[in-house]
């Protein structure tokens with residue numbers, strides 16, 4: 001199992017409760033709250049368990065040059 005190594009930790013923007021998110025696939029592994037940070041992204045929403053706020057995270061598509069994301 002290798003999935004746990006890709007976990008990203010974010011906090012709810014409303015109440016600060018931490019939550020873990022997982023990349024949707026091997027091509028979208030960089031997470032961001034800002035859509036403009038990536039040319040291609042997958043939008044995902046994570047509902048806070050505590051307050052019910054929907055936290056929007058964008059998964060950026062990783063390019064072929066790994067050094068750009070080192």
Ligand SMILES: [Zn+2]
Nearest residue numbers: 012015048051
């Ligand atoms: Zn919350």
